[in-house]
Amino acid sequence: MIRSMTAYASAEATGPAGALCCELRTVNHRYLELSPRLPDDLRSMESQLRERVAARLSRGKLDLTVRRTGDTRGSSLQVDQALLSRLSGLAQELEAGFPRLQVEFTELLRFPGVLQQEAVDPEAQQAALFDVLDRALDALTATREREGTKLAALLHDRLDAIERIVADVRGWMPEIRTALRARLESRLADLKQPADPGRLEQELVLQITRCDVDEELDRLATHVAEARRVLGLKEPVGRRLDFLMQEFNREANTLGSKSVDARTTNAAVELKVLIEQMREQVQNIE
The missing domain is CATH 3.30.230 (Ribosomal Protein S5; domain 2)
Structure with a gap:
């Protein structure tokens, strides 16, 4: 919960x-x-x-x-009658030596121990x-x-959006690789000297490897599945989710750094927005 x-x-x-x-x-x-x-x-x-x-x-x-x-x-005050009588007698004895001595009744009540309050059982x-x-x-x-239920619904919505972005990027990658190959071949065709076919393949493999984001997409999908699992646990999960947000952000940053296409660049930016929205809400989860 x-x-x-x-x-x-x-x-x-x-x-x-x-x-x-x-x-x-x-x-x-x-x-x-x-x-x-x-x-x-x-x-x-x-x-x-x-x-x-x-x-x-x-x-x-x-x-x-x-x-x-x-x-x-x-309402349960009690008067110590014995103590009050002794104080009254003492006042009368002192009155003979001190004619102007006046002792008010309220002053006697303020004497420690005269008024006793009923003790409360600890x-x-x-x-x-x-x-x-x-x-x-x-x-x-x-x-x-109740507030946690609302937060969980918001996080599930953001996880759905991340899954959609991951699926979109996977669908774009074959087209992006084909476009990258065509762009590289076009540049080599403009050279005055013919390029070594073996070198062409090496350069193509290197470029495709640099923009390969399959691992990042796989890890994002794994993080989404783990976040859903954690959201279903019956224990405090705020710290786990906070750690997951860091992992989400790391993959989104890597995806952006490897981007060679405007679509994947925009996807990385959108991922960061979604992850930041989730992180802000996770900070408030027990």
């Missing part, structure tokens, strides 16, 4: 400490690069989160943001984080696969 590396997804879930929102944004990258932003109380789980993402994605620059959209712990917290992450990853993967 071809997957794009560019996508966006989000998911929400309710955990023991409130609602969590997870947003994922990915763009193309040579490797998997994760940039997480987590609430302070969830940062201790970053290493497990990275492992969970790496199990699902192999390439792409991923911006991962987890926000707490509602904190329910504030395992439940982790389960909530992984739940919202998995849901966001599911949505992200679905988006990447």
